[in-house]
Amino acid sequence: MRVSLIPIDDLDTYMYMFDDEIQNDSFMFEQKSRGMGSSGFSWKLKDHPKLAKGKTVAVVVLDGWGEANPNQYNCIHVADTPTMDSLKKGAPERWRLVKAHGTAVGLPSDDDMGNSEVGHNALGAGRIYAQGAKLVDIALETGKIYEGEGFKYIKESFVDGMLHLIGLLSDGGVHSRFDQLQLLLKGASEHGAKRIRVHILTDGRDVSDGSSVGFVESLENDLAKLCEKGIDAKIASGGGRMYVTMDRYENDWDVVKRGWDAQVLGEAPHKFKSALEAVKKLRESPGANDQFLPPFVIVDDNGKAVGPIVDGDAVVTFNFRADRMVMLAKALDYEKFDKFDRVRFPKIRYTGMLQYDGELKLPSHYLVSPPEIERTSGEYLVHNGIRTFACRQVVRRYCLFLLLLFETVKFGHVTFFWNGNRSGCFNPDMEEYVEIPSDIGISFNAKPKMKALEIAEKARGAILSRKFDQVRVNLPNGDMVGHTGDVQATIVACKAADEAVKVSLLRMILDAIEQVGGIYVVTADHGNAEVMVKRNKKGEPLLDKDGNVQILTSHTLQPVPIAIGGPGLAPGVRFCQDLPGAGLANVAATVMNLHGFEAPSDYEPTLIEVYDE
Ligand SMILES: O=C(O)[C@H](O)COP(=O)(O)O
Ligand SMILES: [Mn+2]
Numbered sequence: 284m285r286v287s288l289i290p291i292d293d294l295d296t297y298m299y300m301f302d303d304e305i306q307n308d309s310f311m312f313e314q315k316s317r318g319m320g321s322s323g324f325s326w327k328l329k330d331h332p333k334l335a336k337g338k339t340v341a342v343v344v345l346d347g348w349g350e351a352n353p354n355q356y357n358c359i360h361v362a363d364t365p366t367m368d369s370l371k372k373g374a375p376e377r378w379r380l381v382k383a384h385g386t387a388v389g390l391p392s393d394d395d396m397g398n399s400e401v402g403h404n405a406l407g408a409g410r411i412y413a414q415g416a417k418l419v420d421i422a423l424e425t426g427k428i429y430e431g432e433g434f435k436y437i438k439e440s441f442v443d444g445m446l447h448l449i450g451l452l453s454d455g456g457v458h459s460r461f462d463q464l465q466l467l468l469k470g471a472s473e474h475g476a477k478r479i480r481v482h483i484l485t486d487g488r489d490v491s492d493g494s495s496v497g498f499v500e501s502l503e504n505d506l507a508k509l510c511e512k513g514i515d516a517k518i519a520s521g522g523g524r525m526y527v528t529m530d531r532y533e534n535d536w537d538v539v540k541r542g543w544d545a546q547v548l549g550e551a552p553h554k555f556k557s558a559l560e561a562v563k564k565l566r567e568s569p570g571a572n573d574q575f576l577p578p579f580v581i582v583d584d585n586g587k588a589v590g591p592i593v594d595g596d597a598v599v600t601f602n603f604r605a606d607r608m609v610m611l612a613k614a615l616d617y618e619k620f621d622k623f624d625r626v627r628f629p630k631i632r633y634t635g636m637l638q639y640d641g642e643l644k645l646p647s648h649y650l651v652s653p654p655e656i657e658r659t660s661g662e663y664l665v666h667n668g669i670r671t672f673a674c675r676q677v678v679r680r681y682c683l684f685l686l687l688l689f690e691t692v693k694f695g696h697v698t699f700f701w702n703g704n705r706s707g708c709f710n711p712d713m714e715e716y717v718e719i720p721s722d723i724g725i726s727f728n729a730k731p732k733m734k735a736l737e738i739a740e741k742a743r744g745a746i747l748s749r750k751f752d753q754v755r756v757n758l759p760n761g762d763m764v765g766h767t768g769d770v771q772a773t774i775v776a777c778k779a780a781d782e783a784v785k786v787s788l789l790r791m792i793l794d795a796i797e798q799v800g801g802i803y804v805v806t807a808d809h810g811n812a813e814v815m816v817k818r819n820k821k822g823e824p825l826l827d828k829d830g831n832v833q834i835l836t837s838h839t840l841q842p843v844p845i846a847i848g849g850p851g852l853a854p855g856v857r858f859c860q861d862l863p864g865a866g867l868a869n870v871a872a873t874v875m876n877l878h879g880f881e882a883p884s885d886y887e888p889t890l891i892e893v894y895d896e
């Protein structure tokens with residue numbers, strides 16, 4: 284779908300255009316935006332009784348920015364963050380916390396930490412959907428997974444072919460879960476799979492570094508039990524998730540190629556007789572960690588790879604989350620493919636755990652249907668910002684324009700996830716998606732400021748251009764650097780994110796009276812940088828066997844802040860007092876109000892009220 288990268292002159296950067304939509308959607312959009320369709324459904328939102336239209340709204344998402352008790356391992360607290368501090372202290376009735384984890388964002392339980400997919404889904408959709416993790420749990424529990432079209436499709440390969448399972452070996456619950464893999468192995472063998480190979484990706488990002496060893500041990504035990512039952516089941520290849528396979532948003536295709544070579548071709552720089560030996564040995568190299576383990580293949584006594592993927596085999600990618608599986612799914616599913624030399628393109632039956640991209644229908648076969656997230660706030664707003672298609676050039680102030688800004692590493696967060704796991708935009712004449720290319724091939728603790736200032740400056744330029752009614756920005760620093768576990772670098776990252784908020788908003792506020800008169804919403808998608816150490820039940824930092832604190836690289840269960848303000852905000856607007864349990868899904872209705880609209884009645888309630896002064 285994504286076809287061309289077009290320079291935008293005044294922003295000195297690039298905009299993605301979606302050709303197949305440009306041709307047809309203008310007409311469709313015009314029809315739809317006239318209001319009632321044949322079903323009686325209308326995109327038209329009611330006017331807000333008290334809040335005016337036409338304000339520029341900047342929505343800033345600080346990725347991985349949670350609220351937690353102040354201490355030395357709370358990098359947001361330690362970092363100098365005057366902008367965020369002033370939002371908190373400056374107007375208490377316009378600052379609050381919202382839930383960003385667990386059932387509040389559609390995860391199976393309140394022990395599940397938040398993540399970007401579920402966080403941005405909730406922010407954009409305004410409702411809480413049962414997410415992939417939960418849908419897969421249900422499908423496995425009820426056995427429905429084995430009755431679906433996807434499983435029947437791969438089953439045809441079980442007679443003569445091998446079943447390959449590729450995915451993240453972890454119980455992080457962000458991209459995959461180990462217990463789901465265990466159930467799938469058991470279920471597939473009970474439903475006819477006789478030869479099974481698992482291609483593992485070690486984690487150390489959503490779970491502790493070093494935990495790969497335990498997961499591999501457990502998996503090898505499970506596979507040994509299957510072997511006792513006469514099933515030929517082995518681990519065939521592996522590698523660290525950030526170096527092998529799980530790139531995202533087409534940041535670095537070499538990552539996917541390394542995985543392809545090991546998983547499909549059976550080739551890798553490291554060869555071992557067992558995965559446990561592989562992981563233990565590779566972790567001994569200086570600086571090695573689970574996230575970045577090099578690719579390896581498991582070989583038999585003759586040095587031959589035990590499980591390359593060949594014609595007639597079945598393949599399942601068992602991650603339920605889309606972003607870091609889409610690239611491999613393309614390589615496995617697309618006949619036409621030019622991102623790297625696949626050498627061989629085996630004729631396989633391939634299914635994803637879920638369908639990863641509803642718009643691209645990728646992959647075409649899948650085991651569990653993804654959440655059907657529809658009527659997202661972005662789509663409503665686009666439909667409500669324009670009276671007729673023809674007026675967009677002439678009467679700018681009636682048009683709602685969205686500008687989305689992000690680094691490549693978060694490309695899909697404020698677009699794909701925000702729009703309900705839908706690639707592309709709703710109307711290319713109304714939306715611009717601007718990507719600031721991320722550095723590739725580095726761990727972000729080496730450059731913790733990332734591109735925050737570039738993003739902020741583009742946001743400032745976009746706000747002042749007055750071409751856009753909503754400018755949506757993702758600042759990735761707290762999250763991307765938090766995942767490295769480098770506390771000092773994460774402190775620098777938090778400061779950089781705070782500085783970026785200042786650059787984009789301060790200018791807006793200073794220039795606003797005469798120029799823009801806008802409104803800002805600053806929030807986050809989940810916690811990360813505020814808790815960088817593991818703790819025991821008493822709250823004391825846990826130590827490893829050498830007496831060092833155990834670093835937490837993952838997200839957290841913490842709530843996140845939301846602050847609103849700006850000269851365009853009506854004086855009587857404040858957060859309601861009666862929604863103590865509100866979460867990220869309440870933000871969409873809030874933003875719609877700030878654009879001067881009532882939210883649809885099935886959206887989670889708005890966080891704001893307007894009192895008469
Ligand atoms: O994919 C990742 O980087 C982590 O597993 C989760 O981080 P995110 O949810 O912030 O993207
Ligand atoms: Mn995130």
Ligand SMILES: [Mn+2]
Pocket residue numbers: 347399762763766811838
């Ligand atoms: Mn993250």
